[in-house]
Amino acid sequence: MQTSSTARRSGTSGACVTRKVGLTMKNLPLAKVYQLLEPGPVVLLTTARNGRANVMTMSWHMMVEFEPPLVACVVSTADYSFAALRATKECVIAVPAVDLAQKIVSIGNCSGRNVAKFEKFGLTPLPADCVKAPLIAECFANLECRVVNSRLVSKYNLFVLEVLKAWSDPRRRNPKTIHHHGYGKFVADGDTFRLKSRMR
Amino acid sequence: MQTSSTARRSGTSGACVTRKVGLTMKNLPLAKVYQLLEPGPVVLLTTARNGRANVMTMSWHMMVEFEPPLVACVVSTADYSFAALRATKECVIAVPAVDLAQKIVSIGNCSGRNVAKFEKFGLTPLPADCVKAPLIAECFANLECRVVNSRLVSKYNLFVLEVLKAWSDPRRRNPKTIHHHGYGKFVADGDTFRLKSRMR
Numbered sequence: 001m002q003t004s005s006t007a008r009r010s011g012t013s014g015a016c017v018t019r020k021v022g023l024t025m026k027n028l029p030l031a032k033v034y035q036l037l038e039p040g041p042v043v044l045l046t047t048a049r050n051g052r053a054n055v056m057t058m059s060w061h062m063m064v065e066f067e068p069p070l071v072a073c074v075v076s077t078a079d080y081s082f083a084a085l086r087a088t089k090e091c092v093i094a095v096p097a098v099d100l101a102q103k104i105v106s107i108g109n110c111s112g113r114n115v116a117k118f119e120k121f122g123l124t125p126l127p128a129d130c131v132k133a134p135l136i137a138e139c140f141a142n143l144e145c146r147v148v149n150s151r152l153v154s155k156y157n158l159f160v161l162e163v164l165k166a167w168s169d170p171r172r173r174n175p176k177t178i179h180h181h182g183y184g185k186f187v188a189d190g191d192t193f194r195l196k197s198r199m200r
Numbered sequence: 201m202q203t204s205s206t207a208r209r210s211g212t213s214g215a216c217v218t219r220k221v222g223l224t225m226k227n228l229p230l231a232k233v234y235q236l237l238e239p240g241p242v243v244l245l246t247t248a249r250n251g252r253a254n255v256m257t258m259s260w261h262m263m264v265e266f267e268p269p270l271v272a273c274v275v276s277t278a279d280y281s282f283a284a285l286r287a288t289k290e291c292v293i294a295v296p297a298v299d300l301a302q303k304i305v306s307i308g309n310c311s312g313r314n315v316a317k318f319e320k321f322g323l324t325p326l327p328a329d330c331v332k333a334p335l336i337a338e339c340f341a342n343l344e345c346r347v348v349n350s351r352l353v354s355k356y357n358l359f360v361l362e363v364l365k366a367w368s369d370p371r372r373r374n375p376k377t378i379h380h381h382g383y384g385k386f387v388a389d390g391d392t393f394r395l396k397s398r399m400r
Contacts, residue, residue: 059240183397188393195302199305
């Protein structure tokens, strides 16, 4: 994925700056966000604090509302990202495909406390529009999020996020995601099928 | 799945009654529950109120804690199950495999308000140990749950459940689940692979 020459970091965390993130990155309608997360893929969560970006692997997330899209997620206090998420109230949920499986595991097996993960794992941070946390160029979708409810953070480390802006890479058609079954056992997406349904 | 002749319904909702649910149903250690839900499968949620059982299709759920296992889920106020879950504070999360895909969709496309779904869709309710909501014999795993936190119910319809007891069918080895991508598009589990990981 190539970054556009007009790409620049958002100056403020609250207001979205409209510009082209990358030549191949396309705005995804917010109404379609749930279709990315409802299937339960392993995702990456990026944060930025004091000018330093970090990324963690995450599987404990779910949709809460269609539109505006709300997402709940659990980030452990043991994760270095926890403090950044709580302090900045911003993050990006990046959705990787199966080609990144080894990196997803490696990212989950070390801490941002002592590892600069973007550099170590060869991930390309791209500036987001609405948050300071970076998008990940190698992921086929990126969701810019803001924490909108922290009532269950102290009890369960459970954050409620609103997706402010969503991006997808139109070059990646039907990317296959991975799902974690514990202790390094993963299942990749298999066959797609359609059934007549009135369910959104 | 056959029910044991010793199977009987739990008399009280709070106390777990220990007995054999079915000849082929096996207790699943609570520490393994997250391995069922973390991958994000479409599940069925059963409730029972005033002696009447109901079942709905659900994809908005996530793990919150390993052990005791805590699960968060969103049940819409538009769902007939919402009132039963809020009133009884009990449910069963049943995990169906891909062979039940058509039933999963049919269950999601009608309401317990006017349909007796267990009968209509040929599902076999089995008595649970700890809750009045029934297990589903045709599902390869069943989780008996109690609502432990309702703070985000009024704002987001978000319930936090504790899994009190878990069951799996040992005859079903490596069952493939399904994941919903919206509007009747589903992806079934594909290839399983293992990567060296320190992540639980």
